[in-house]
Amino acid sequence: MIAMGLQNAVLPAWEQGMILGGRYRIARIIGQGGMGIVYAAHDLKLGGTLRAIKVTSARSGLSAFSDEAHTLMNLSHPNLPLITDYFPPESNQGLEALVMDYIEGDTIAGIMAKTPAGFPFSKLVHIGLQLCSALHYLHNQPSAIIHRDLKPSNVMIDSKGHVKLIDFGISRRYKEGQMFDTVKLGTLGFAAPEQQAGKQSDTRTDIYGLGALLYHMASNGAGLVNELGREGRKQPVLQLPKDIPSSFGMMLERMVQPNPEQRYQSMTEVERALRSFDSHIRQTEKEPMRWDSSRFDGNPPIISVLSVTPGAGATMLAITMAMMLGRKGIPVTALEYYGVQPEWVELLPYSKKDAKEPGLIAGISERFIQRRSGKNVNWLALQAEEGANRDQDARLFQMQLQQNRHTVNLIDFSSSWHDQHAMFWLKQSRHVIAVGDPFIAKWQVGQIQKLMKLGEELKTRGGSLHFAANKDVRFRGRREWFALFPEHPISAIPLLPQDAVLNMLWSGKWVTDHSVLDYRLSRAISKICERIMEGWK
Template identity: 30%
Template structure:
C-alpha cells in the first residue's frame, strides 16, 4: 500500500496499474477532495546500476514535470522518498493513451488530427520555453481524457537546462520516434521533440510509422532515407501535409521547424495549402521487431565492422567472345559506383558514424543487386546484337539461295541465244546455195 508518510493525507480507492518497478494507485486527497494518481516505486540497491538509473529517471520526471503547469501536461503535485520507497503524486487522467486508440486501429479525421497535434504542440511550446525537452514524445506518452483533451505524460528522460543529468553519448528514447541526433548520441534540444511529433503526425495521418523495423533498420532509415509522403499512403490526407512532414522529419535539426508553435501553425495551414512538389518515395518498411519501449543505452564505440565501407565488388564474369556486350565492364562499373558511394559516406560522416553490420550487409546486398541488374542489361544487349546478326546472316543466305536458283535460267538463256545465232548462219548459207542453183 501507500508509504506511511502518505496515509494521513491520501486515501487509496483502487489500483490503476502495477509492474516490476512499482504500483500506481487511484487515490483522493482527503483535505481538498481531489482525485490523484500516486506512483510508488522501491528504492534501488546501491550496487544495482540499472535500478539506480531507473530511480534517477523517476526523480527526473518529478523535477521536470514539477516545474510545469499547463492544461496539456500531466501535473505533478508532490514528490517524496523514505528508506524503502519513492513516490510521485500527480494528476489523475481519466481516459486512455493515444497509443491505446491507435492499437485498436482507430482512425482520426483531419480536424481531430489538427486539434490533437495543436494541443501536443501547445504543451511542448510551454515546456520548451521553461527549459524542458521531453525527448520521448510518442503515442504511449500522450494521454487523452474522456472528453478528448491531450495531456503529455512521462518526463522521465527529459533534458533539463543547466542540469548535470543530461547524458551526452547515450542513446535515449524510443527508436521509432528518435531523431537522428539521438541515434548518434549527440546533445539534443527542442528540435528532437519536433521530429518525434512529426513521426506521430505521420502515424495519425497514415496509420503507419514512417520508419519501421528493428533497431538497426529504423536507425538506418532515420539517418539516410525519406519516407513516402503521407498523401501517397492515405487518400484522405491533403497534400499540403507532405511539405509539413518533410520539414518536421528533416535530417538536420536546422532544417526543421524552429519551435513547436511554428510546427502547429504549419499543421493548421496544411489543411488548405496547395499541394507541394512530390517528394521521392522512401524505402518500404523492413520486417523486424518493432518495440515502442523507451530505450536508454550507451552508444556503441566506433571501430570494427561499423566503420568499414561496403566490401569491394566481386570479380565480374568473363566477357563473351564475339560482338557481345561488355558485361564485366558494366557490372564492374556498377559495383565501383556502390563502393565509391559507401566510401564517400564513410569519409564524410567520419569514423565514429560508420554503419553497423546490418547496414554494411544491406550495402553489400544493394551492390550485388546493382551488379546483377548490370549483367542482365548487358545480356539483353548482347542477345539483341546476336539476334540482329542472325537476321543479317539469314538475309544473306536467302540472297545466295535466290542467286543460285537464277543461275540455270541465265545459262539456258545464253544457250538459246547461241542456237539462234547458229540457225541464222545456216539460214544465210542455205539462201546462198539456192541463188547459185537458180
C-alpha cells in the same frame, strides 16, 4: 496505515484502502509496467478528489523520479500533468511516489488499439496543436526542457479531446555547448537520429518526435521508413491515406528530416503550419467535430480582469461581474490571483448566517478560503502568508481551475499582471478585460504596448482583449481620456457615490445589494457579461 515495504527489489502492489502519507486512500491499479505501478487514489484532504499516484522503487538508494518530480513541480500548463505531492524514497524501503491530477481517458496507444479506423484528420490536427502548445511551453523555459520521448503511450486524451503529455522520465534540460547526451535514450521509431546516436538533443529533437508521432497516427500505425535519396542521403518516405492533404504530408516530412538543420527550427513554426490546417477544417467540415477544435476545449474557460494602473478598479469589476453572471444562471468560480495583495477576504459579503451554513465557507489550504454565494458563485479568496512559495501557489491555483473546468473561471489580477506567472494565465484566457481610470498620470506607454501585444497573441489563439473605462464621469477631458484607450472601451462604468459604496462595504454587503448602485452597474457591465455568455453558450 502508510503502504510501504520492498523485498528483493520487487515492487509490491498496495491493497485497496491503504493510505499513503495519511492523505491518499488507494482505490485501484490503473497501470503497471517494468518501471512501476500507477494507482488511482482518493485525496482525503480535498473531499475525496481522485488522484493518480505513480510509484516506483529506487535502485541502490538512487531516486528514479527525483529529476522527473523536480521538472514537473516547477511547471504549470493545461497540457502537462499537475504534480500535487511527492514522496521521496524512504531510507530503508526505497519506495518513491509522484501524486498528480487524475485524467479520465486513455493513451493514444490505447485508443488506436480499440479503434481500427484510426484518427480522423480533424482530431489529428486538434491533438497536434495541443502538443505543440505544451512543447512550446517546455522549450521556452529559462533552461529549455526537452521531452525526448514523444510516443503513443505518453499522450493521454480524455473524452472531450483534451490532451496531456505525460512521462517525463527521460526529459532533460538543454545544455549549451554539450556535444553529447549522457546516455542513448528514446523509443525506436520515434526517437530522432541524433538521440539514437547519443549526440546532443535540443528542441528540434522534440520536433522530430512530434512529427513521428503524428505520422504514426495519420498512417494508422505505420513506422517511419528512410531511403537513400539522389544525393546519397537518407530521406523519410511517408505513405498517408488519400483523405490526408498532401500539404500535411509535406509538413510531416520536414519535421522528421534526419538532419536537424533541415527541420522546422522551433515549435512556433510547427504550430503555425498546423494551425493553417485547423482553419481549413473549420471551413470545410460539414459536421462539427465531436471534440471541439477550439483551443479552449478541455481547458477551463478563463475570464481575466486586470487594472491598467494600480487602483483602476479591476477588483470591483471582477467581484461585480461574478455576482451578475451568477444571477443570470451562469456557474462561476471567481479566484483572486495568487500574486496580489489579498483583499477579497475582507471585501466579499459575509453575514453571521453564512457561518452557520455548512459548506458556505471552508479553508481549502493555507492560502485560499472558499466561499459560496447562492447556487452559482464559488469564491476562492487569497489569504496573506509570509514567505509564500510561488511555485506551490501556482500548482494549487491550477488545480482549482482544472477542478472547476465546467464553470466560468473569473480571475482578478488587480495590477499584478506583469510577471511571468500572470502572463501565462492571461494568455490562456478567453477574454481579458483591462480596466483603466481617468487618472492618466499613472498610465505608462510600456504598459499599454504590453497589453496591445497580449491582445494580438490572444487573437491568434481565439481569445480577445477588451478595455473598460472605470470611474466614468462627465468632465472636460473625457473625450481625450477615451481616445487614450487602444480601442474603444467595451463598457463605461460610472463613478459611484463613495459614501454609498462605503456604507455598503462597512455593512458587510456589496454594491450590488444597493438597488440604485446595482441598477447603474448592471447597465454599464451588461455588455461585458453578454460577451462572456456568448462564449459560454
